[in-house]
Amino acid sequence: MLFIFIACKTLKNDLFSQEGQNYMGIPEFGIRADLKILDQFPVIPPALSKTGKCFLTFNKMGFDINSTNLSWVAEEFINFCQKHPGEYVLDVGAGYGFLSRHVLSKGMFVISNDIEIQHLLYSRKRVKDPDQISRLFLNTNPFPYLDIPKNSLRAVILHRILHFLPGEEIDLGLENVKHWLKKGGKIYIMVMSSEHVGYCQKILPAFEERKKNGDPWPGMYLDVPKYLPTQAYNLPSQLHIMDQEVLRNALERHGYEIERIGYVSMHGFGTETARDGKEAIGIIGIKKN
Numbered sequence: 398m399l400f401i402f403i404a405c406k407t408l409k410n411d412l413f414s415q416e417g418q419n420y421m422g423i424p425e426f427g428i429r430a431d432l433k434i435l436d437q438f439p440v441i442p443p444a445l446s447k448t449g450k451c452f453l454t455f456n457k458m459g460f461d462i463n464s465t466n467l468s469w470v471a472e473e474f475i476n477f478c479q480k481h482p483g484e485y486v487l488d489v490g491a492g493y494g495f496l497s498r499h500v501l502s503k504g505m506f507v508i509s510n511d512i513e514i515q516h517l518l519y520s521r522k523r524v525k526d527p528d529q530i531s532r533l534f535l536n537t538n539p540f541p542y543l544d545i546p547k548n549s550l551r552a553v554i555l556h557r558i559l560h561f562l563p564g565e566e567i568d569l570g571l572e573n574v575k576h577w578l579k580k581g582g583k584i585y586i587m588v589m590s591s592e593h594v595g596y597c598q599k600i601l602p603a604f605e606e607r608k609k610n611g612d613p614w615p616g617m618y619l620d621v622p623k624y625l626p627t628q629a630y631n632l633p634s635q636l637h638i639m640d641q642e643v644l645r646n647a648l649e650r651h652g653y654e655i656e657r658i659g660y661v662s663m664h665g666f667g668t669e670t671a672r673d674g675k676e677a678i679g680i681i682g683i684k685k686n
């Protein structure tokens with residue numbers, strides 16, 4: 398285990414340093430996944446969650462769905478990609494990479510981004526087709542601090558990652574994504590909802606009060622051990638939750654046109670029996686100009 402840890406740290410330091418990136422691939426997008434040197438590093442298979450329905454993220458940043466049961470946000474992202482083969486897309490907080498691999502199979506060039514290199518190495522190992530692996534880039538920069546060229550991406554997806562970030566970083570990220578997208582490009586977001594049945598009634602009064610007082614991010618921060626005790630074992634101690642109005646306002650503040658917004662059901666996951674389909678929310682925004 399110690400060897401694996403040291404090997405990964407070394408790999409990250411060597412290959413993802415500025416110097417390494419310039420040498421190994423397109424610097425702004427990350428490292429090319431087809432580099433043979435990456436084969437030398439051990440890949441740890443992901444562990445299953447207690448419910449057996451998801452993979453545990455290696456860095457305790459939640460649960461990776463890795464499923465064929467896709468959210469409508471993921472489905473719409475895939476459908477959009479299908480219309481633009483050969484273009485670049487960014488999968489932020491890609492986890493074990495099921496969405497990245499899905500759109501690789503549709504002919505996209507994919508920048509798979511995650512702060513945990515083990516996730517990206519596992520995903521890379523699962524890509525067997527040489528053509529697909531030549532279109533995959535691995536990027537470990539923390540969102541929103543990526544260095545993507547302006548007007549280079551057709552789409553960006555942030556699938557179940559924004560609840561780990563404070564409001565200021567989300568605002569910066571939405572602004573950055575707008576610069577990275579081409580005109581007509583789209584942003585796809587799925588994030589934890591303030592209306593989750595596990596805690597909704599308990600947090601709602603304070604949430605609504607902060608909203609009324611003009612706080613653009615009234616859902617920072619949910620106390621995870623208190624409100625999500627059965628999932629706390631693989632989550633940070635706080636999460637950032639939001640409702641549709643908060644998310645819509647955020648995208649509109651940064652000049653996106655809203656194409657679709659709504660709840661995303663996580664009915665089949667978790668342990669609460671009373672889940673009602675309001676566990677998460679999703680939004681699609683378009684960069685009009």
Ligand SMILES: C[S@@+](CC[C@H](N)C(=O)[O-])C[C@H]1O[C@@H](n2cnc3c(N)ncnc32)[C@H](O)[C@@H]1O
Pocket residue numbers: 454456458459460461462463489490491492493510511512513516538539540541556557558561
């Ligand atoms: C709950 S998982 C989601 C994985 C996948 N997108 C999904 O929907 O199943 C969140 C992922 O975001 C990554 N992550 C957290 N903060 C990040 C950041 N600032 N930049 C990039 N990735 C981040 C974590 O390492 C983790 O793999």
